[in-house]
Amino acid sequence: MIDAKKEWQEIELSENEHLDELIEETGFPKIVLQILMERGYDSLEAINNFLDPDARGLYDPNFMHDMELGVDRIQQAIMNGEKIVIYGDYDVDGITSTALMYETLEELGAEVEYYIPDRFKDGYGPNVEVYKRLIDEGVSLIVTVDNGVAGHEAIDYANQHGVDVVVTDHHELPETLPDAYAIIHPRHPEGDYPFGELSGVGVAFKVAAALLEELPQDVLDLVALGTVADLVSLTGENRILVKYGLQLLQQTMRPGLQSLYKVAGIEVPTITEETIGFSLAPRLNALGRMENGSLGVELLTTLDEERAEELAKTTNQLNIKRQEEVNKIVEEAVAQLANKSENHLVNVVAGNNWHEGVVGIVASRLVDMTGKPSLVLSIDEKTGIAKGSGRSIEAFQMFDALDSHRDILMKFGGHHMACGLSLDREKLSDLQQVVDEEGKKQGIEHATKPVVKVIPVNLDDVNLGLEAQLEALAPFGTDNPRPVFEFKDYEVNTVQAIGQQKNHLKLQLQSNNSQVDALDFGIGSKKISEIERNKNSVRLIGTLGKNVWQSRVNLQIMIEDILLDDSNTGTVVEIQRKNKLTKSMFQQQATYVFFDKKLYNQVMPYLADDSEAYLYNFSDDKKLNCDTLIVVDCPDNIEKLKSLLAKAIVKHFIFVGYTRENTYLNGLPTREQFGRLYKFSQTHTNVSIRRDLQKLADYLKLKRELLVFMINVFFEAKFVKIENGLMSGNTDVTPHNLEDTNSYQAYLQKMKAQKSLIYSKSTDLQKWILKYLDENN
Known part of the structure; x- marks a missing residue:
């Protein structure tokens, strides 16, 4: 049985009395306008403003609290030749904020440098030791970007030494604000700025506009990068900034971005918000995770083409290294969870010298895989300190859960959905106990699944024309998600495992007039086997996209969630096909079948105590009735496997198919x-x-x-x-x-x-095995 990860909540699309009039006025199909109305755009003016965002919808930067005060101080520093440092952050929003402010102040003739904190040495936000060093070097004005509202200690130190700090930030405001010279923030409690959802680079853009007394359109590419990467609301001003920023990204003259496009294999005309989210942002984030984010600022601002190529290659290589580290730690973390004797409400895993820069990504992966809040920590073997990150689910307030247990923690900070923490490794068992108790108090064992809003639609009613019209709602992101459809009236023609690891799913859906491919990445081979066995029970939701291959454009569905609504899913067939056997492979509780007597005798000592093993015999009429049956080696005659399948009554059939000789x-x-x-x-x-x-x-x-x-x-x-x-x-x-x-x-x-059992397609072999198992199961 495959259950849905989310609760599918069907949208009741409006039948507004003005709908026909809007269809005639806009030329958009009914379903597109209904989606807009469901999202609150219920008049012709609101719909037109959304579909055609215009720079005239941007607010005067001077509406923002302390903007004039902060700008005057920066201008004074420029006129007096004071040394200014822009203090940024190591993620994409921080890198782009720093690059934007640096270019703006350079254009105004400032004596300016930038500093990106080291994730591992300095941590996030203003660091007293760094401020000391900068002040000792003669800095008289510090301008923070994408940080600062929680930097009390460092800002107090600057004040004590006659150095002003202008804070530009967008993060959650603490109860008490630091005593900075100016705090430019769209949600400042004493301000009344009309749009509070700007990213760090969005705030920096507003400061630049105020300094230049005009919109600096040439930096909108940076604004789009940081805004999309930081997952802020893509409505209001952000929608306008990202729309024009994407156009500039397609035409960018920045050597660094041009080189990054090249190494990342990005086709410039096709750059969208998804290009940022899935290709550009991960690479730029990898710099701060694996080395230092200052390389990213240099990449974005350099005019030296050779240096740009060098930095782009470094960025790409660090991203590959980041992916490798994540995959390695995920594998080890999953193994830890599998070996735990108890079933915990919250995942807590720790490993010696895991890379600190990627533990947050690993925690997110574990949440996706298990549906549970997850804490992932790296243990420094020298100090014994475990330092890591947590990621949560909607039903679990992670900050509240740990805030009252600071006695076991050395450092802690965060919010509802994420946290950072460190503690002595001896306290890890206490941490597990605490989060389990808090999880129980918050009732996460009875928590409902996250909700996804879906629009029911017949497969015959979706086509490339509809997909193109839905693109008018882009850029998609937070508060403006790509529409998700629940598809009706189709049959599944084929089920195919694709990808190097065969863990991605490709379905071919067939209706009366349509044939559409549907893709699900990383679903896993076991689930693919279940889907193959029960393809007539498949229900799915997904978004519309297109696949371009050799100048041919085809509609495709990107699967968001999938379920089998038939509780009787039958036998699951898993194809492994190993060319090497290890002792650990025989620790699973199962019934093992061998065709080769020598191999049978060799493996017998390594079987788990609660497992059984048989040397297959043609003449034995005994039925093999068990939960899991594992065929270890490949028979030398296909009739032997047919005979075995005729006697097997199993829930889970695994074909390992080991062979010594490639006949x-x-x-x-x-x-x-x-x-x-x-x-x-x-x-x-x-x-x-x-x-x-x-x-x-x-x-x-x-x-x-x-x-x-x-x-x-x-x-x-x-x-x-x-x-x-x-x-x-x-x-x-x-x-x-x-x-x-x-x-x-x-x-x-x-x-x-x-040929049939080792060198055939896995999906073909699954079908063949299921055909012979059907008679018994």
């Missing part, structure tokens, strides 16, 4: 190869097969396994005689068709078995 790949010997062996045998006597087999194979230019087969055929045909391991040619040879020998026919059957 199928070795192929059949040619007449010329048989001829070489025959000629040799007739001219040599008493050749030691045991001692000189490899020498003979090398001499005859044959694979060792192939030579063994040929000698067996010759022996059966009486072309050679073998006594005490010594081979000689027979002088009295009777003509014989080699293909009629039992050895030849057995080899042929083994080739056919390997």
